[in-house]
Amino acid sequence: DTGVSQNPRHKITKRGQNVTFRCDPISEHNRLYWYRQTLGQGPEFLTYFQNEAQLEKSRLLSDRFSAERPKGSFSTLEIQRTEQGDSAMYLCASSFRVSEAFFGQGTRLTVV
């Protein structure tokens, strides 16, 4: 499968715990994006990378959120001290320059 891969697909965690999601983009894509989607809404931009450089972070990304893309390949999104409001689908996408963005299947986070 040469598409965007996200792991895990589902994550249930207790409030206050830390969680980390992984995204493996399409191999030749130099841009990687993280979005969050809540029920009934479209995806909202969180942050993106050009190679290993994180170029922009949305104000939706509080200090509890951190994203990395070491070596410009896979990326991780960590949420510390999770809150119930963090429950959402976290989507990763990749693209080559300004072109179609291809999305992974997402990681559905439920904070209980």
Added chain:
Amino acid sequence: SQQGEEDPQALSIQEGENATMNCSYKTSINNLQWYRQNSGRGLVHLILIRSNEREKHSGRLRVTLDTSKKSSSLLITASRAADTASYFCATGDPTDSWGKLQFGAGTQVVVTP
């Protein structure tokens, strides 16, 4: 905040009928993309139309873009039950060379056999 607004919010049709949904946006764009999302799944890219294009076709899909009205439409012809999904438009900002997208809230389409 979300850039695009899809209309209608929900659409119910029978197999074989055409489905049309519209997207309006607020700021200048360099491209507009349409995505499909099946329930609880990731987004599937359908079609990209650039700001200097007015119409584009892909299989049973037809997309139009009117930059003067800041609107786009997606037409699905001869719909099938498998077309049941949510459809989102997403715009790319020409001032943003990195290609991040702003999405609308989507149109939920139900196609009944």
